[in-house]
Amino acid sequence: MKFWxxxxxxxxxxxxxxxxxxxxxxxxxxSKHIMSEDILERRIEGSKIITKKLIVKRxxxxxxxxxxxxxxxxxxxxxxxxxxxxxxxxxxxxxxxxRNVAHRDKFLIEERCVYSPNKEDTxxxxxxxxxxxxxxxxxxxxxxxxxxxxxxxxxSVKNTVLGFNQVIAERSNLKFEKDNSFKNEVNSKIEExxxxxxxxxxxxxxxxxFPVSYHPAPKYILFISFxxxxxxxxxxxxxxSYLRLIDQEYTYLSVDIYxxxxxxxxxxxxSATAFSGDFQKIRSDSEDEPETWDTFGNCPSFYxxxxxxxxxCNQLKIIDKSxxxxxENHTKKETPPSKxxxxxxxxxxxxxxxxxxxxxxxxxxxxxxxLPDHVKLHAFSVLALNVELATLRNSIEKNxxxxxxxxxxxxxxxxxxxxxxxxxxxPRQPTAEALKLFLLxxxxxxxxxxxxxxxxxxxxxxxxxKTIKELEEYGKDTxxxxxxxxxxxxxxxxxxxxxNVVGCADSLGKAVVIINHIRxxxxxxxxxxxxxxxxxMTLHNLTPDQLYTGANxxxxx
Numbered sequence: 001m002k003f004w005x006x007x008x009x010x011x012x013x014x015x016x017x018x019x020x021x022x023x024x025x026x027x028x029x030x031s032k033h034i035m036s037e038d039i040l041e042r043r044i045e046g047s048k049i050i051t052k053k054l055i056v057k058r059x060x061x062x063x064x065x066x067x068x069x070x071x072x073x074x075x076x077x078x079x080x081x082x083x084x085x086x087x088x089x090x091x092x093x094x095x096x097x098x099r100n101v102a103h104r105d106k107f108l109i110e111e112r113c114v115y116s117p118n119k120e121d122t123x124x125x126x127x128x129x130x131x132x133x134x135x136x137x138x139x140x141x142x143x144x145x146x147x148x149x150x151x152x153x154x155x156s157v158k159n160t161v162l163g164f165n166q167v168i169a170e171r172s173n174l175k176f177e178k179d180n181s182f183k184n185e186v187n188s189k190i191e192e193x194x195x196x197x198x199x200x201x202x203x204x205x206x207x208x209x210f211p212v213s214y215h216p217a218p219k220y221i222l223f224i225s226f227x228x229x230x231x232x233x234x235x236x237x238x239x240x241s242y243l244r245l246i247d248q249e250y251t252y253l254s255v256d257i258y259x260x261x262x263x264x265x266x267x268x269x270x271s272a273t274a275f276s277g278d279f280q281k282i283r284s285d286s287e288d289e290p291e292t293w294d295t296f297g298n299c300p301s302f303y304x305x306x307x308x309x310x311x312x313c314n315q316l317k318i319i320d321k322s323x324x325x326x327x328e329n330h331t332k333k334e335t336p337p338s339k340x341x342x343x344x345x346x347x348x349x350x351x352x353x354x355x356x357x358x359x360x361x362x363x364x365x366x367x368x369x370x371l372p373d374h375v376k377l378h379a380f381s382v383l384a385l386n387v388e389l390a391t392l393r394n395s396i397e398k399n400x401x402x403x404x405x406x407x408x409x410x411x412x413x414x415x416x417x418x419x420x421x422x423x424x425x426x427p428r429q430p431t432a433e434a435l436k437l438f439l440l441x442x443x444x445x446x447x448x449x450x451x452x453x454x455x456x457x458x459x460x461x462x463x464x465x466k467t468i469k470e471l472e473e474y475g476k477d478t479x480x481x482x483x484x485x486x487x488x489x490x491x492x493x494x495x496x497x498x499x500n501v502v503g504c505a506d507s508l509g510k511a512v513v514i515i516n517h518i519r520x521x522x523x524x525x526x527x528x529x530x531x532x533x534x535x536x537m538t539l540h541n542l543t544p545d546q547l548y549t550g551a552n553x554x555x556x557x
Contacts, residue, residue, distance in 0.1 A: 002146045004154070006130035009161060013168050015117045018126040019087065019094055021167040022115070026055075030163040033058045035078070049087040056080045073145070076103060092117050107149065108135040130157065218271040225268035232261045346437055350377060352430035353384035360387045364482075371490070377438035378489035384431045385411070385449075386482050389456045408453050415449050444488045445497075451477040452485075465533045475513025480506045 011018050026034050034057055041052040057079045085096045094115040100108065111132045118125035134150050136142040235257050243249070357380055358365045368379045392407055414432045416422040418439065426436045455477035458470075465471045483505040487497055517531065524531055530544050537543070 001133060001135040002150055004132045004134075004150055006128075006132075006154075006157060009128040009130075010118055011126040011128065011164065011168070012124065013126060013172075014124055015092055015094075015115065015122075015126045017168050017171065018115055018128075018164070020171065021164050022085070022094060022096075024171075025163055025167050028163040028166050030159040030166065047088060047090040049089075051085045051087075053083045053085075054080060055083055073103075073106065073149075078102075106137055107145075109133075109149070109153070128161075221271040222268055225264045225271060228260060228264035229268070232257055232264065235260075345433075349430045349434040349437060350380065353380045353434045356387050356431070357383045360391060368486075371486070375486075375489045377434075378440050378444075379486050381431070381434040381438040382482060382485045382489075385435060386452065386478075388431050389453060392456065408457055412450070412453050415446065415453070419446055440489050444485060448481040448485050448488070452481045455481075459531075464531050467535045468533045471513065471517060471533055472510040475509040475511075476506045478509065479512045480509025483508055 013021075025031070026037050034055065036054075036056045038054045038056075039051065040054055041050075043050050058077070079100060080102050081098055081100050083096060083098045085094065087094050096113045096115075097110070098112075099110040109132070111130065113131075114127075114129045116127050116129075117123075118127050132150070132153060134146050134153070136145045136149065138145050236253065239253060239257070354365075357368070361383060364383050368376060368383060371379050389408070389411065410427070411432075413422060414427055414429075414435070417424050417426055418436050426432055455474055458474065459465075465474065484497060484502060487501055487505065491497065521532065525547060530547060532542075532547075
């Protein structure tokens with residue numbers, strides 16, 4: 001992740017003119033890549049006007065600078081971004097927050113701008129402060145791609161400023177001319193930095209600041225040590241040629257070559273660490289100020305605001321519509337989470353549950369998609385837990401179950417922790433974290449979760465049922481409990497399930513488990529497992545050997 005602060009740019013216009021230009025900056029001659037601008041929401045809260053826009057760009061220009069052999073990001077043709085702005089009439093400030101909403105699994109670009117009247121000339125000058133964070137998820141080459149994107153983004157900033165000036169000039173009926181004040185300001189910053197011995201590197205008229213403590217001496221020492229190593233290599237080659245001329249074996253080197261070699265390596269490594277150390281504060285005037293993305297990306301709804309870009313993805317739509325349900329018992333915070341990826345973690349946990357249910361319980365997956373949106377998160381977390389418990393059988397050998405009991409105890413302890421019965425952290429397992437985030441604990445009966453876990457314990461190691469009654473109780477405690485847990489998410493709070501609903505869920509659970517039992521007879525026989533109730537086999541004079549060999553087929557049918 002890389003942060004960048006742009007030098008303060010000063011518009012030679014009033015704050016009102018700049019604010020007008022911000023609302024009407026598209027189209028202009030420097031933003032031909034903008035395809036559409038859609039206002040999603042606009043509301044007034046006291047002296048503030050809060051606006052959210054969906055801006056669709058035609059292939060971000062700063063992504064095209066990335067070589068195609070390095071990454072496929074330069075092939076992106078459409079880039080939708082969300083822009084949220086807060087105009088405060090009392091404090092005379094305009095804050096904007098912009099981020100990409102597509103391809104966030106590959107890269108993340110978030111920008112914050114603050115427009116305010118200039119302190120020296122409040123009537124005819126406006127300051128612009130810009131901050132950017134870039135994060136790329138491309139493995140070991142992420143840092144390199146981040147540098148490419150940041151470098152190109154700095155170039156695009158210049159066109160943005162020119163577009164502002166054009167819109168303001170057209171409003172004032174003035175002839176627009178490209179102004180070089182930004183470039184002159186950059187040059188003045190360079191001269192000022194040289195006086196303070198700060199290294200400045202200029203990319204497309206934008207300054208990138210290195211640490212204040214940087215000094216050019218380590219760079220020269222590193223260069224000298226490199227030349228010394230080349231001299232060592234030349235001396236070794238010369239020495240070897242001399243030994244060949246006098247017909248002596250090449251078995252040793254002179255001491256001075258060894259000394260020069262080790263000293264050059266030591267000095268070179270030391271100077272390299274001093275020269276290429278970690279970047280520190282970008283601006284020297286904030287050295288003592290602890291700075292994170294929260295300090296300049298602080299907006300109450302920056303990470304959670306609604307918009308029409310997300311419904312493109314059904315899973316994101318489910319999460320967005322359910323946020324009010326998830327947070328209704330929590331106090332609304334005025335600042336975003338300390339890390340920008342908390343919402344991504346929620347989505348990843350939900351996506352894991354969705355894929356788990358889809359791959360192992362497809363019928364329930366289709367059924368859950370038909371539930372109301374505010375119930376889907378709760379439903380898929382419960383169904384994922386059911387899949388986790390049901391698939392324990394595949395990892396446990398026949399007529400054993402000690403290891404499985406410990407795994408079931410893991411889930412029981414997790415449930416106790418979620419409900420506050422036991423103290424401790426939630427295990428870092430996607431289904432467990434999803435249950436913590438999405439399970440509607442106040443209105444969900446914990447006994448149904450206990451029955452779901454304890455019923456699996458009786459069949460660990462593929463143990464068969466003694467009677468049909470046990471099979472029906474098993475269906476009541478597993479399938480029936482899942483149905484009742486789903487009903488708990490649908491019903492109103494603090495209202496117990498109706499007896500008719502409980503009875504219907506138990507009957508459905510018994511019926512479904514008997515059907516599943518009949519369907520699983522042949523597949524389980526291939527694994528040498530018989531789960532038919534013993535009283536049913538005794539009633540029809542069947543033995544396990546007859547089932548394995550296929551004898552007495554008429555009775556079996």
